[in-house]
Amino acid sequence: MSIPMSAPSLQADEPCDPFMAGLTFHHAPVAGKDAADVQEYVKAMQRAGAVVTPHHDARVTHVVLSKTGPAGSEDEALHKAAGRAGSRVVSWFWIQECLKANELVPVDDSVLFRPLPSLEGLPEMRDLKVCVTGYTGDRRAELITIVGLLGAEYMRALDRRSTHLVCYEFEGAKWAKANQTKLQKIVSHRWLEQCLEKWTALPEAPFAARSGKEEDALAAAAAEDPEIPDSDDEGAVMEDSLATEPAEPAGGSAAERARARKSARAPEGSFGTFVTELTAGAAAGAGARGVVGADDDVAPGTV
Numbered sequence: 001m002s003i004p005m006s007a008p009s010l011q012a013d014e015p016c017d018p019f020m021a022g023l024t025f026h027h028a029p030v031a032g033k034d035a036a037d038v039q040e041y042v043k044a045m046q047r048a049g050a051v052v053t054p055h056h057d058a059r060v061t062h063v064v065l066s067k068t069g070p071a072g073s074e075d076e077a078l079h080k081a082a083g084r085a086g087s088r089v090v091s092w093f094w095i096q097e098c099l100k101a102n103e104l105v106p107v108d109d110s111v112l113f114r115p116l117p118s119l120e121g122l123p124e125m126r127d128l129k130v131c132v133t134g135y136t137g138d139r140r141a142e143l144i145t146i147v148g149l150l151g152a153e154y155m156r157a158l159d160r161r162s163t164h165l166v167c168y169e170f171e172g173a174k175w176a177k178a179n180q181t182k183l184q185k186i187v188s189h190r191w192l193e194q195c196l197e198k199w200t201a202l203p204e205a206p207f208a209a210r211s212g213k214e215e216d217a218l219a220a221a222a223a224e225d226p227e228i229p230d231s232d233d234e235g236a237v238m239e240d241s242l243a244t245e246p247a248e249p250a251g252g253s254a255a256e257r258a259r260a261r262k263s264a265r266a267p268e269g270s271f272g273t274f275v276t277e278l279t280a281g282a283a284a285g286a287g288a289r290g291v292v293g294a295d296d297d298v299a300p301g302t303v
Helices: 032-047 074-085 092-101 137-150 173-181 189-198 212-224 231-235 254-265
Strands: 024-027 062-064 088-090 129-133 164-167 185-187
Touching (some): 024 032, 189 212
């Protein structure tokens, strides 16, 4: 999914805060089924005060790309031109979030807010079948989106075909089965996020020691006290340039959680809710917001 589905729409007489005033956007040409969604985004951006130009020139402050490759492509050329010109490169997921929040949000709030090298996924992850447990609502939808962008397959039910289980907590029916049979590798959400950011299939071991909830608690503590290392600092496995998540039970996207931490430290901080749009295949697994364990489907007799 290169363009988030269901672009925000505004009626002609609907008031809109011009929070994009002074910004000039240029986006790579989009064809096929995504073109209509892009046009809706462009209209909403213009209603928010943005200028959207068909040419990349010195006026452009932001370049919107779905991908930065392959080598020799128009996307790669535009990505390099943006770097030389000092234009900020963002994804359509960032545009979606800004429009829903009705303000500019930090690009570092989510790994989805920057374009990927490819929309074809990682070849080494195409045989992976990933289950998610304990995450609900927007956050679950966001993880399902990441699974698809990596080229892996999201599975709602845990069965013998499943290769990975992403756990918010080390409890529940899915975790109990995976822990008992050892058929799946158990990881936290950090594994998916870091695979996407680094654009490579990372080893699971550094992300297996802590549940998602424990990762959130560690990240929240590190955000409050810079001397407390986060999980990546401790493991010295990789650098972490993403905003990490606070201990917020099973709800909220990465963007929402990052902004919650900032508002806790800065008065009057306010951002809107990020709702990652689901693909048709993800909709069945979204679950009810705030209900931990509602997703624990285990195929009977298959594990």
